[in-house]
Amino acid sequence: MSVRARIETKLTEALSPTRIEVLDESHLHAGHAGARPEGETHFRVRVVSAAFSGVGRVERHRRVNALLAEELAGPVHALAIDARSPEEPGRP
Structure with missing residues (x-):
């Protein structure tokens, strides 16, 4: 299973999101610290979940x-997070 798929699966199982988007942005970081030629090192996660209602950023x-401690300890070098509750405006 790809790193992207593992991230999506773990967040979906734990947060039951109404919307989730996991973007592999590794290609934008080629040559930077932590980047690997095969990719799957830099991700952006956008998730909307009721689990975030009343919870600060x-x-x-x-x-x-x-939830992603295993991935962050291994193949993932950077993770950008946009986590919102369903009642919040804006992206994702």
Whole structure:
């Protein structure tokens, strides 16, 4: 299973999101620290979940980071997170 697929699966199982988007942005970081030629090192996650209702931005990021601790300890060098509750406007 690809790293992108593992990230999506873990977040979906834990957060039951109404919307999720996992983007592999590794190609944008070629030649930078942590980049590997095969990619799957730099990701952007956009997730909307009721699990984030009433939860501050920092705690949302902590929750996502905890869910993806294995990936962050291994193949993932960078993770950008946009985590929102369904009642919040804007992206994702």
